[in-house]
Amino acid sequence: MTQLYLASGSPRRKELLAQTGVIFERIAAPIDETPLPKENPRDYVLRMAVEKAESGWQHLEAMGLALKPVLASDTSVIFANEILGKPVDAADAAAMLRKLSGQTHEVLTSLALKDQSGIETRLCVSRVTFAELTDAQIASYIASGEPMDKAGAYGIQGLGGVFVAHLDGSFTGVMGLPLHDTAALLAKHGLGILAD
Numbered sequence: 001m002t003q004l005y006l007a008s009g010s011p012r013r014k015e016l017l018a019q020t021g022v023i024f025e026r027i028a029a030p031i032d033e034t035p036l037p038k039e040n041p042r043d044y045v046l047r048m049a050v051e052k053a054e055s056g057w058q059h060l061e062a063m064g065l066a067l068k069p070v071l072a073s074d075t076s077v078i079f080a081n082e083i084l085g086k087p088v089d090a091a092d093a094a095a096m097l098r099k100l101s102g103q104t105h106e107v108l109t110s111l112a113l114k115d116q117s118g119i120e121t122r123l124c125v126s127r128v129t130f131a132e133l134t135d136a137q138i139a140s141y142i143a144s145g146e147p148m149d150k151a152g153a154y155g156i157q158g159l160g161g162v163f164v165a166h167l168d169g170s171f172t173g174v175m176g177l178p179l180h181d182t183a184a185l186l187a188k189h190g191l192g193i194l195a196d
């Protein structure tokens with residue numbers, strides 16, 4: 001029986017949550033992902049997860065589904081205090097990858113768990129250092145199609161992993177769902193993943 005709803009359309013989040021063995025269903029959680037003027041990146045990613053979880057909860061209520069906890073998450077790449085979301089086109093992806101080349105950036109992944117008692121959040125912060133990328137490498141990476149639906153225009157779990165010279169943080173967090181933080185949050189709400 002379903003223990004949890006995942007308010008996400010991300011195939012990465014589905015795959016990562018499935019690794020825990022929790023029995024879940026995915027639900028829609030449409031929100032407006034536009035940052036507020038001068039919004040701090042940490043505030044932004046936390047607000048996105050909260051809005052996705054609230055939207056998912058409303059969807060459950062509207063569909064008459066059982067009110068089980070709703071988990072949502074958001075991933076943004078932050079470089080020089082700028083929020084790099086998903087690229088809008090190939091030129092945008094190339095511009096993002098040129099910025100990240102040879103530099104260290106932060107990947108922020110937020111979690112929000114909504115249930116009848118309220119909503120709880122967590123923030124996972126990772127630091128990722130990219131190797132220097134040539135224009136030819138950037139062009140061939142974009143031609144692979146991998147960057148387009150990913151924050152910061154790369155996927156650490158795919159071909160983009162070859163750009164990552166160093167990671168200080170959570171691999172699963174960078175990929176879209178930090179499993180250590182997720183397990184801790186779920187355990188607090190009675191959804192233990194491993195026996196204590």
Ligand SMILES: Cc1cn([C@H]2C[C@H](O)[C@@H](COP(=O)(O)OP(=O)(O)OP(=O)(O)O)O2)c(=O)[nH]c1=O
Nearest residue numbers: 008009010074075150151154155156174175176
């Ligand atoms: C940095 C990075 C991001 N990503 C992905 C994870 C997320 O799916 C995406 C960031 O976009 P998000 O807006 O966080 O998520 P989403 O729109 O894909 O899914 P939903 O809002 O429905 O949950 O970037 C990777 O897959 N690998 C990476 O290394």
